[in-house]
Amino acid sequence: MIVTRTPFRVTLGGGGTDLPSYYQDHGGFIFAMGLDKYMYVFLNPRPIDRKVRLLYTKSEMVDDVRELEHELAREGLLLHGIETAIEVASLADLPAGTGVGSSSCYLVGLLNSVRAYRRIPCTPKEVAEEACHLELNVLKKPIGKQDQYMAAFGGLTVLHINPEGVVEVDHVSLSPADLAQLIANTHIYYTGVKRNTIDILSEQNRSLVDRKEEAHQVVSESLHHIKDLGYKILEAIRRCNFDTFGQLLDDHWNYKKRMSSKISTSFIDQLYETVKHEFKVLGGKIIGAGGGGFLMLYCPGNQEKLSKFMESQGLMRLWYSVDFEGSKVVANHFNLGSINVNHSLGAGPGRKFEATHATKAGGI
Secondary structure, three states, X not given: OEEEEEEEEEEEEOOOXXXXXXXXXXXXXXXXXXXXXXXXEXXXXXXXXXXXXXXXXXXXXXXXXXXXXXXXXXHHHHHOXXXXXXXXXXXXXXXXXXXXXXXXXXXXXXXXXXXXXXXOOOOHHHHHHHHXXXXXXHOOXXXXXXXXXXXXXXXXXXXXXXXXXXXXXXXXXXXXXXXXXHHHHXXXXXXXXXXXXXXXXXXXXXXXXXXXXOOHHHHHHHHHHHHHHXXXXXXXXXXXOHHHHHHHHHHHHHHHHOOOOOOOOHHHHHHHHHHHHHOOOOEEEEOOOOOXXXXXXXXXXXXXXXXXXXXXXXXXXXXXXXXXXXOEEEEEOOOXXXXXXXXXXXXXXXXXXXXXXXXXXXXX
16 A cells, blocks of 8 residues: 655745736746645555545545546546556545645645556656646646645745746745744634635636636736735745735735635624734735635734634634645555565655665555
8 A cells, every 4th residue: 555645735925826827928926835734645456356446525436447536536547547456545634625725635645656656756846747737738627736836845835837837946944943933923723614616716717818807907916916925925934024924914815805706705804804903913814715714814922812712703723834845655565576665755855766675565
C-alpha cells in the first residue's frame, strides 16, 4: 500500500487572478500558505479479482476505471495507464467544499501515489501541471492553477502566472519567531457552511470572458485591485509588517465581495463588522471562492476574547501551522524484491525520487 499526504492551503493574496480567463489577458499572481491539515490518499493493488474499488464519501466497485463516477480518480488513474486491479481510498482532516483546495489536494495526492506505484520520478511542478491539465483541459472545470501548485509545494509560496499559463514558483522564508507571530495573529474559524465552489467561480468566469456581461467591468477591476493588494501583502509579510497585512486583508475582502452576491452572507457581514469594532480585528476574508467554509481574521490583540466570542457564535477556531513539504509519500509498503520505493514531492532542496534497499517490505 502507498499512502500520500497532501496539504490544504489558505490564499493570502491575489485570489482569483489564477483563473485562465484573467491571467490570459493580465497575468496572475498568488501568495498562499500550505496548512498542516491534510488529504490522505491510500492506493493498493487488487491482483486477485482485478476489480477497481474507490472509497470516498461513497463506495464504487467497477470492472474498469472508465466506469468510475469520480472524475478526478478516473482521469488521474487513466493518465498513467491504470485501468483495472486497483483500490483507492481517501481521508481528510478538513471537510470538502470549504474553500481550502480539497479537490486539487485529492488529485495531486492521487497522482503522487500513482507515480510512486509506477516508480516514475517527478518534481512538484510536474505533478502540479498534470493536475492542472486534468482539471482545466480534460474536465473543463472553471478553476485556476493555485490549488494544484499549493498542494504540490506547500509552504509560504508565491505563484507568478504569465499569459501563456506558465507558472513561476517562489518561496517566502520567515524566522521561526516571526512565523509564530503571523500564525498567532491570523485566526481561522469554521463557519459550518459548505458550498459549491464551481457555482461561484463559473459566475466569475462568465463575467470575465463575456465583455458584454453587466458584471464584466466590476469583476475585472476588482481582480486588478486584488492582484495589486496581493503584491502589497507579500511585501508586508516579507518585511514582517503583519498589522499592515491585516489592514490590506480588509481592502481585499471589500473588493472580493463586489464580484458576486454569493461570496458573503448577511451573517458573515454582520459578524465581520462586530469583530472589527469590538475585538480590534484589522481585516479578514472568507477563504477560497467564498460563500462559506472558513473565515480568516487578523487580530493582533484580544485573541482569547475573540476566540471565545466566535465560539459563542458557533464558529470553532482551527489551530494550525504551516506545512513546508507539500505532497509526499508517507508510507510505501510494496514488496518489490529487495527494493522499498520512497517517493516524495516537496518544495525544499534535495527532494527527489529515491530507492532505498530494504530486507523486507511491510504491510499496512
